[in-house]
Amino acid sequence: xxxxxxxxxxxxxxxxxxxxxxxxxxxxxxxxxxxxxxxxxxxxxxxxxxxxxxxxxxxxxxxxxxxxxxxxxxxxxxxxxxxxxxxxxxxxxxxxxxxxxxxxxxxxxxxxxxxxxxxxxxxxxxxxxxxxxxxxxxxxxxxxxxxxxxxxxxxxxxxxxxxxxxxxxxxxxxxxxxxxxxxxxxxxxxxxxxxxxxxxxxxxxxxxxxxxxxxxxxxxxxxxxxxxxxxxxxxxxxxxxxxxxxxxxxxxxxxxxxxxxxxxxxxxxxxxxxxxxxxxxxxxxxxxxxxxxxxxxxxxxxxxxxxxxxxxxxxxxxxxxxxxxxxxxxxxxxxxxxxxxxxxxxxxxx
Numbered sequence: 001x002x003x004x005x006x007x008x009x010x011x012x013x014x015x016x017x018x019x020x021x022x023x024x025x026x027x028x029x030x031x032x033x034x035x036x037x038x039x040x041x042x043x044x045x046x047x048x049x050x051x052x053x054x055x056x057x058x059x060x061x062x063x064x065x066x067x068x069x070x071x072x073x074x075x076x077x078x079x080x081x082x083x084x085x086x087x088x089x090x091x092x093x094x095x096x097x098x099x100x101x102x103x104x105x106x107x108x109x110x111x112x113x114x115x116x117x118x119x120x121x122x123x124x125x126x127x128x129x130x131x132x133x134x135x136x137x138x139x140x141x142x143x144x145x146x147x148x149x150x151x152x153x154x155x156x157x158x159x160x161x162x163x164x165x166x167x168x169x170x171x172x173x174x175x176x177x178x179x180x181x182x183x184x185x186x187x188x189x190x191x192x193x194x195x196x197x198x199x200x201x202x203x204x205x206x207x208x209x210x211x212x213x214x215x216x217x218x219x220x221x222x223x224x225x226x227x228x229x230x231x232x233x234x235x236x237x238x239x240x241x242x243x244x245x246x247x248x249x250x251x252x253x254x255x256x257x258x259x260x261x262x263x264x265x266x267x268x269x270x271x272x273x274x275x276x277x278x279x280x281x282x283x284x285x286x287x288x289x290x291x292x293x294x295x296x297x298x299x300x301x302x303x304x305x306x307x308x309x310x311x312x313x314x315x316x317x318x319x320x321x322x323x324x325x326x327x328x329x330x331x332x333x334x335x336x337x338x339x340x341x342x343x344x345x346x347x348x349x350x
Contacts, residue, residue: 001025004070006063006164007192007221010252011286019248019280021064022190022219024164027107027134032076035110037096040081043089044122049078049113056113056140056168062192062221063166071109071138071166078111078138081124085117085144092123092150092339099132099157107134114139116147116175123150125342131158131187141169141177145199150338152180154346159214161187170196173228176203180337182330183210183218183239184346192221197231197259204232209333210239210247211326218247222266226259226292235266238333240326241277248280251296257288264293270300271326 008021040046061068081093097110116122128137143149149169157163169177183189195204204224212218224233235251253264268281283296303325311321334346 001027004066006067006190007219007250008064009250009282009284010223010254011284013282019250019282022248024162024190026070029106030074030076030109031106032078033097033108033110033135035095036098037094039094041089041091041093043083043087044093045082045084047080047082049080049111056142059140059168059170060194060196060225061138061166061168062194062223063164063190067164067166071111071136074109076109076111078113080113080115081122082115083117083120083122086119087117088121089123092125095124095126097126097128099128099130099135099161107136108132109136109138111138112140114141114149116143116149118144119146120144121148123152123338125152125154125339127154127156128163129156132161132163134162136164137166139167141167143169143171143175143177145173145175147175148178149176150178152337152339152342153182154342155181155183155189156185157187157189159186163187164190165192167193170198171202171204173199174201175199176205178205179207180333181208182333182346183212184330184349186214186216188217190219194223194225195233196225197228197233199228201230201232202228204234206235207333207336208237209330211242211330212239212245212247213242215244216246218245220248221250223252224254224264226253226255226262226264229260229262231259231262233264237268238329240271240273240329241279242273244276246278248282250282250284252284252286253294253296254286255289255292255294259289260291262289262292264295266296268298269329270298271329272300272302273322273326
């Protein structure tokens, strides 16, 4: 095992807060993994991944440079999905990874490249199931002018799993990423996304919903790099912490000099269900350009007495109120998934 530092805060704060980065133990041996199920529309070209030839080798990854080095050295295979210019793909690409290596000393790495031609649109849905002692996922994206990507990731891993998910992408004029991440399962999960909003009016829109329970940990790092004029980012995170769960959220909006009239907003809503939970919320706005608008906010706490009284007056016991409020947070994120099949599956499993 070796220790790998990931999800670093772009500008560190006090070390005693222990929020500047996350450290994960990585097995000495890493192998590639093939999706257990893949459904790809005919309009999408599928090939072997080659980050360098796809001009994705220099994409900044949300997990950071140590993860990039780890992914490069692993030399595992991967898959690229390319959409030609002007093609708006109606059906989603569906990818399912079903892990089954409980107790294995070996880790696994999946690598994905998504390349969108000018004016194209695509939805990709990735589901991660089963139990894995350690697995990682490397996704790199290139969106040309007016290209739009909807990326949905659903984490339904089992207890004892350890997982690192890292996304990086570049978005040209009016290109954009809509990212939805749902943590509905168990295990220690590390999520990250870095978006370079290079082009005029390029966009990033993130919606994340989570439930963390038992002694599990969730570590999140999102970075929006505003480089283009009138770029826009929105980051919304909503979740529930139960038992002795531990969660850290880092959200960075980086206004780089020259991104005139750019706007960014990040919000988190955290429901603390038990006394033993531990929560860190670290919103960060970096500003090297004067003519921009940035905002952040967080709502962290228990269900208010007023809300409990309201529901109890209508005959709903407190235990049911807690479950109802917890479920509503993740259901709201699931409801934004642009695919009825995935929405129905997730809502039926709760």
